[in-house]
Amino acid sequence: MGINILEYRPAGYAYLLENLGLTGMPHWHTSFVSSAGTHKSKVYDGAIEEIYPIRYWPGEKYGAHLEFALKYDGVNLGLLARIFEHVPREALVEYIKSKPTGKYARRIWFFYELLTGNRLPVDDIASGNYVEALDAGQYFTVQNGQRSQRHRIVNNLLGPASFCPIIRRTERLSRLDSADLRKKCEDIVNAYPPELLRRALSYLYNKETKSSFEIEHIKPNASRTAKFIAALELAGKEAFCEKTHLIELQSQIVDPRFKDSDYRVRQNYVGQAVAYQKEIIHFICPKPEDLPSLMSGLIESHKRMKAGKVSPVIHAAAIAYGFVFLHPFEDGNGRIHRFLIHNILSLQGMVPRGLMFPVSAVMLRNQADYNASLEAFSRPLLQLIDYRLDEMGQMTVENDTACWYQYMDMTSQAEAFYEFVTKTIEEELVEELGFLASYDKTRKAIQDIIDMPDRLIDLFIQLCVQNNGRLSEGKRSAHFDFLTDEELAAMEQAVKDGYGQEQRRKSN
Secondary structure, X not given: OOOOOOOEEEEOHHHHHHHHOOOOOOOOEEEEEEOOOOOEEEEEOOEEEEEEOHHHOOOOOHHHHHHHHHHHHOOOHHHHHHHHOOOOHHHHHHHHHHOOOOHHHHHHHHHHHHHHOOOOOOOOOOOOOOEEOOOOOOEOOOOOOEEEOOOOEEEOOOOOOOOOOEOEOOHHXXXXXXXXXXXHHHHHHOOOOHHHHHHHHHHHHHHHHHHHHHHOOOOOOHHHHHHHHHHHHHOOOOOOOOHHHHHHHHHHHOOHHHOOOOOOOOOOXXXXXXXXXXXXXXXXXXXXXXXXXXXXXXXXXXHHHHHOOOOHHHHHHHHHHHHHHHOOOOOOHHHHHHHHHHHHHHHOOOOOOOOOOOHHHHXXXXXXXXXXHHHHXXXXXXXXXXXXXXXXXXXXXXXOOHHHHHOOEOHHHHHHHHHHHHHXXXXXXXXXXXXXXXXXXXXXXXXXXXXXXXXXXXHHHHHHHHOOOOOOHHHHHHHOOOOOHHHHHHHHHHHHHHOOHHHHHHHO
């Protein structure tokens, strides 16, 4: 960062962390107050450093800097939880009692008791208007949140204290969320006959399964493929974000030797061996003892967002990414993470009945963006975890890390996921349905030329599409030596007429 500490004083979260000697996940907005100069801001790798003139200086009290943080830096539940562990209770009580009806004082009071589970010696507010815990204009929130009479606060958070993601309404997310993706999808679907859509569904199930495994560099056998497809077929019919269903799903999609009967009981991590007994660690999962509470919170968050009518894409992003970051099983977490996307989008009405989105195919084609969406959380998290590896590669995490998984800011993940869904609808789905429509047109044209078995027609189309519309001499000799030159020329022309440049590119 480019701030001159002699000229600028940290304020808000930066002041609190510095004065309490704490570290935390990087926040998207950092505040400083200048002894001279005007209001200005700088952007570094997507994070904002904002410099305020001297009149903004809140003083030296913790309560005033907490108010400054909520007002200018925004809500970061992970940082608040860590700060509340170290701020003297009497300082908070003094601040809250000094502003008994102030909205920021009430929010700080509410967040303190929610995040710590401790009750401050402050009397309930007897009357007055209710204030939202999160400003719905700045954050994605649930509708009709539960009212806390004690604080006169409407709890519109996306989850409970045990797992509560935060997703900000950035300009990018607001733009993406305003697009009627459901209508776009319906318009695409309505352009094709029902019988083609029925065939497309089977094809898309296979494509999604193959892509989801391929992201993890896994080549499943026929049995595991069939089981994953069977699960996808149920994704639009029943909710899977329940402990028993998740365990059953994990058992179906992994090698039977690695299926779990409960959440994992070992510390695991994602790493890459670079030499004997030397690994590069990419991601460290929560401690196994923290998992029951975290997973219970994730499931409750899912129910809360469903009841609270949260945007389906935001809902799916928070739960699916939350699941993979919690990594509750020894194996299969990534596939379940992508499966939950289908489950939630289908049940929330985002996907028209009788269709599914090949989201994993888009993630595979844009794997750098997908990896970046995962690393936006995993990379800074590594700096906060003290761990050791023994000679067998078994990891032990030595500090308390639960709050960083409890209170994730998933804004960057939601932005990336919205882009994946948009590309799935506007590009992948259009290409796949267009490809199948061209296939039908070409098959009919070939049948009009020669009446041969469907198996051979399909093989002919496949071989020609792979060879820029022509059948090679070798393939003709091996499979189609019965064709006359006139029949072959007509059939090749039928393939060329049926497939444009884009379809050929997609098949290769």
